[in-house]
Amino acid sequence: xxxxxxxxxxxxxxxxxxxxxxxxxxxxxxxxxxxxxxxxxxxxxxxxxxxxxxxxxxxxxxxxxxxxxxxxxxxxxxxxxxxxxxxxxxxxxxxxxxxxxxxxxxxxxxxxxxxxxxxxxxxxxxxxxxxxxxxxxxxxxxxxxxxxxxxxxxxxxxxxxxxxxxxxxxxxxxxxxxxxxxxxxxxxxxxxxxxxxxxxxxxxxxxxxxxxxxxxxxxxxxxxxxxxxxxxxxxxxxxxxxxxxxxxxxxxxxxxxxxxxxxxxxxxxxxxxxxxxxxxxxxxxxxxxxxxxxxxxxxxxxxxxxxxx
Numbered sequence: 001x002x003x004x005x006x007x008x009x010x011x012x013x014x015x016x017x018x019x020x021x022x023x024x025x026x027x028x029x030x031x032x033x034x035x036x037x038x039x040x041x042x043x044x045x046x047x048x049x050x051x052x053x054x055x056x057x058x059x060x061x062x063x064x065x066x067x068x069x070x071x072x073x074x075x076x077x078x079x080x081x082x083x084x085x086x087x088x089x090x091x092x093x094x095x096x097x098x099x100x101x102x103x104x105x106x107x108x109x110x111x112x113x114x115x116x117x118x119x120x121x122x123x124x125x126x127x128x129x130x131x132x133x134x135x136x137x138x139x140x141x142x143x144x145x146x147x148x149x150x151x152x153x154x155x156x157x158x159x160x161x162x163x164x165x166x167x168x169x170x171x172x173x174x175x176x177x178x179x180x181x182x183x184x185x186x187x188x189x190x191x192x193x194x195x196x197x198x199x200x201x202x203x204x205x206x207x208x209x210x211x212x213x214x215x216x217x218x219x220x221x222x223x224x225x226x227x228x229x230x231x232x233x234x235x236x237x238x239x240x241x242x243x244x245x246x247x248x249x250x251x252x253x254x255x256x257x258x259x260x261x262x263x264x265x266x267x268x269x270x271x272x273x274x275x276x277x278x279x280x281x282x283x284x285x286x287x288x289x290x291x292x293x294x295x296x297x298x299x300x301x302x303x304x305x306x307x308x309x
Contacts, residue, residue, distance in 0.1 A: 006245040007222035025246040027054035037102035050253035056128040066090035067114035118152040130161040146174040172198040185297040208293045
């Protein structure tokens with residue numbers, strides 16, 4: 001089972017206060033997207049307000065080379081613009097409305113730059129920065145993230161999430177002290193990623209986590225896991241019972257309340273006993289709408305090929 005303190009806990013404690021008996025960290029997925037438009041300063045501010053210690057978000061490279069915070073390649077879903085972010089300069093992207101699609105109350109909310117986002121989060125939460133663009137399209141996107149972190153004095157106070165080992169190696173060359181997390185969707189990907197020296201942790205699809213896998217990954221000292229995106233309370237409770245140090249969720253306020261009241265000792269004891277008996281347990285408690293790890297990995301590979309075509 002996982003130790004109470006982890007490398008990720010140590011990182012957060014260096015950045016902001018954490019209770020001495022805290023068992024898990026709350027990470028807002030793109031901020032607090034159930035309460036504010038995703039990947040905006042309003043969403044990140046709300047995540048901070050409800051007590052998230054970590055904030056995950058995505059970066060794309062605009063045509064001018066500046067990093068902007070947006071998940072999709074295209075602008076249509078979360079702004080009133082059209083086309084691809086990589087084909088427009090940051091100044092033009094910043095003129096778009098990124099809030100009214102969510103609610104009229106957020107009319108005029110903008111697509112933030114990475115620098116603006118780091119300004120907001122510095123000293124208040126640990127950023128988990130997912131580099132969405134592929135190395136084929138932007139071979140230096142990871143180095144650009146590192147330069148932004150350096151400008152804000154945050155080289156060792158953020159985690160960079162990479163989709164592949166090429167990007168991870170680039171970030172490590174640019175800043176050996178910056179923690180790197182590798183995206184993993186299936187158990188096979190997770191086990192392979194855990195062997196990489198440059199990787200400090202896994203940004204892992206929660207459906208792939210099992211008792212056996214967690215135990216294997218914990219054999220590497222300091223290795224951390226940030227399962228995504230965990231929204232059902234029953235799933236959150238069981239993952240916390242395993243000692244997972246952080247959960248990424250769309251509703252950080254609800255997870256904060258759960259973490260603060262949950263006594264995981266009974267759940268942890270029960271799961272530990274099952275592990276000792278040689279049983280492996282899939283953590284999904286009930287059928288959901290999320291795809292299986294294998295289906296999601298296949299779709300991700302297909303999408304990546306299409307983007308690079």
